[in-house]
Amino acid sequence: MASNKQVILRDYVAGFPKESDLVFNDATVDLSVPAGSNKVLVKNLFLSCDPYMRIRMGKPDPSAAALAQPFKPGQPIYGYGVSKVIESGHPDYTKGDLLWGIVGWEEYSVVTLTPYSHFKILHTDVPLSYYTGLLGMAGMTAYSGFYEICSPKKGETVFVSAASGAVGQLVGQLAKIMGCYVVGSAGSNEKVDLLKNKFGFDEAFNYKEEQDLNAALKRCFPEGIDIYFENVGGKMLDAVLLNMKLNGRIAVCGMISQYNLEEQEGVRNLSTVIYKRVRLQGFVVSDYYDKYSKFLEFVLPYIREGKITYVEDVAEGLENGPSALIGLFHGKNVGKQLIVVARE
Amino acid sequence: MASNKQVILRDYVAGFPKESDLVFNDATVDLSVPAGSNKVLVKNLFLSCDPYMRIRMGKPDPSAAALAQPFKPGQPIYGYGVSKVIESGHPDYTKGDLLWGIVGWEEYSVVTLTPYSHFKILHTDVPLSYYTGLLGMAGMTAYSGFYEICSPKKGETVFVSAASGAVGQLVGQLAKIMGCYVVGSAGSNEKVDLLKNKFGFDEAFNYKEEQDLNAALKRCFPEGIDIYFENVGGKMLDAVLLNMKLNGRIAVCGMISQYNLEEQEGVRNLSTVIYKRVRLQGFVVSDYYDKYSKFLEFVLPYIREGKITYVEDVAEGLENGPSALIGLFHGKNVGKQLIVVARE
Incomplete structure (x- = not known):
């Protein structure tokens, strides 16, 4: 077992979210995947702050609930992140692999892989954090x-x-x-x-x-x-x-x-x-994730040649996650807002 | 020369149009087309009342003026109508032909034919008034x-x-x-x-x-x-x-x-x-008038078999035109609003 700090939605948010709408929880996590499970245990390195997350913080909207599930009060919020595989029950992933996709706002997550839910990171000559933004969603x-x-x-x-x-x-x-x-x-x-x-x-x-x-x-x-x-x-x-x-x-x-x-x-x-x-x-x-590898083929050369550039606003530590996310709705970020949970 | 009653826009309209925004003018018209002109002199039989005409009654809107020319105060308003050719300088039309397209709100109009500005009416086994609506614009x-x-x-x-x-x-x-x-x-x-x-x-x-x-x-x-x-x-x-x-x-x-x-x-x-x-x-x-003959091929059989029906609200006489047009903006019409200017 390891400690696993989490960011929890206190309750549904109306109006501008406040830092107090997000609270910390000191959970623990079993650092293994149950035998026979095809889940993957990951350590979260970077988390992405994205505007659509505000929609998930609000009360379920009957006209959109099926399309954008709200976060559950009392549970960790989740979003896109870059993670490292600690243990894998899934044949496509092994320990040490890097991936990006939806994970909890916590130090470790157990993720279930579905088509296009997560993408293995194969190109690491570019900044790894780019997979929270430029090379991700x-x-x-x-x-x-x-x-x-x-x-x-x-x-x-x-x-x-x-x-x-x-x-x-x-x-x-x-x-x-x-x-x-x-x-x-x-x-x-x-x-x-x-x-x-x-x-x-x-x-x-x-x-x-x-x-x-x-x-x-x-x-x-x-x-x-x-x-x-x-x-x-x-x-x-x-x-x-x-x-x-x-x-x-x-x-x-x-x-x-x-x-x-x-x-x-x-x-x-x-x-x-x-x-x-x-x-x-x-x-x-x-709807377009089937074109992800085509996108990488297109964009990686431009990045390597410096013809496409990207500015990131980096918050250090999960403890600074809530203020980073909330800052997004006040335009405080300059460039893509992300959070460093762990460097490796 | 013949008398030619016209419906004139008094001035640009703001808010709901009133009957007094449209005034009558007793003009005269030369019942011939100048030698060498390719214009067509028509007698207007039916006029169509359409919602878009309200946009043309308003002050020129700089963002749309090039796309929807306003009517000119002091001039006859115009719109879609069904007309009979009295004299033609255009090789495609001869006296007695029927057409539909843009004409003035007046008894006689001199029209300039441009591509898709007017359509010759070739099927008269269906009600002629349909060409103001169901079989027209x-x-x-x-x-x-x-x-x-x-x-x-x-x-x-x-x-x-x-x-x-x-x-x-x-x-x-x-x-x-x-x-x-x-x-x-x-x-x-x-x-x-x-x-x-x-x-x-x-x-x-x-x-x-x-x-x-x-x-x-x-x-x-x-x-x-x-x-x-x-x-x-x-x-x-x-x-x-x-x-x-x-x-x-x-x-x-x-x-x-x-x-x-x-x-x-x-x-x-x-x-x-x-x-x-x-x-x-x-x-x-x-933008779709090039498909008009395809449309007729499609819709005429349904009309003839009674499988497509159409309800018209018919105002008699050009003198009742203003009230018919204004009634449209209050939903007074039941079905397609048109005006009979002349029966033949």
Whole structure:
């Protein structure tokens, strides 16, 4: 037996989550897999903080419960992580293997492998933490959302909100690789600087300093927007709808600005989709996990050559996990937020 | 020269249009086409009242002006109509030919033919007035919207709002022909009766008598909605978003509930499109006019066999045109609203 610190959801959250909504539990874990089980015992190295986790912290929503199971109060929360196999009952994994996929917010997890629930990490010449983001769920979200949902073409104009986040920074770089004109929005001047000077966006703006989002978009897109990669929802979406071009596409990846509101903001400019023939399409990354190896083949060379870069915001220790996760909903993170649970 | 009564837009309209926003003008018209011109002089028989006309009555909207030209104050309004050729400078038309397409709200119009601007009427064994609706723009809207945008499959569940209107009644019948379960909403019990007993909808409800649209939809769609054919916008769309099924599709044809509002209602449930992978797609019928002859081949046999039916609300005389058009925005029409300008 070993000690196994866990992060527990105290109770369903309404409004903005607070650190006190997450409590620690000193559990113990049997460092073995029962004989005959095909489960895998892993030691968690990195955990990922992702906006969708807020949805799982809320009360079960009858219209979405089957699609996004809420966390259980009193139980550890869970999310994407990078882990090392300690003992395996599964034929595909052996001790020492590295994997990424869903694990508990705890030091050790026993995971059940289902198709595409976890992916073995085979390339370790790139930073291992990248598998919490760039080379994991967030990267696949950017890749599948951009190529499968946005139908991008060279020379088109692309707008990305939450553009310095885990997904947005890659969407922008993919759009540049395709030869698009790319603009991003973010919530601080430091992030705007990253967008322009590190990720190669053509333009970027700090939405908190713009009095009129419509005017900001018109300034950046005098001819309008072909593709909007939607991460925030609310007022930004309303302003974008006024600036879409004919046959524009909106890939709805997330709406982080809405997750903490008791009632979501109303979007008033939806009728613009009619004459502009706009397509707005929600998507979930897990539908595209069969393309993961194709994604790696595509993205690894760019990373190795330094042509795709990635900024991470690293919190040290599981004890700093709750504040890191909650900081995400206030935009405190600069780049992809992750937690180091253990270095090896 | 002949007298040519016209319906003129007095000034741009804000809010609900009033009859006084439309005024009559006693003009005259030269009953000939100048030598060398390829224009066509027509006598207007029927005029169509369509919701989109409200958009053209408003002030030019900079974000949509290029896509939906507003009517000009002081000039006749225009819309779809069925007309007879009096004199033609165009090689494809001769005196006595019937056509449908855009004409002024007046007794005689001089029209310039551009590709798909007007269609020669070749089948007159069906009511000629049908070419203002079922066999004209509205029918093509239903046909292209349903087959091209909704991606319907046999057995799917379909919801149509403004279902007894010019477009909705055909959408419902097309969905039944495809083997879908079809529910419609309308604004009076008389219209609900038509939906169930004349057009063959499986269920229908009067949205004005439902305290909770979400509950009404849950009652009609316990398993959810695969396809929503959107004609109204606002609160109905918000309720529909709560009831869409996984991979649902929303064809945004129109949003009549919003056209008369100074500020559009906010739609609060848009984030449901993410987990449900919903596609919401605006469309405009004119993009599909190349399929008009295919549409006729499809729909005429059904009409002749009585398997597709159509209800029209007929106003007699151009002098009753303004009240008919304005009545549309109050749901006064039962079925497709048209105006008889002349019987022949």
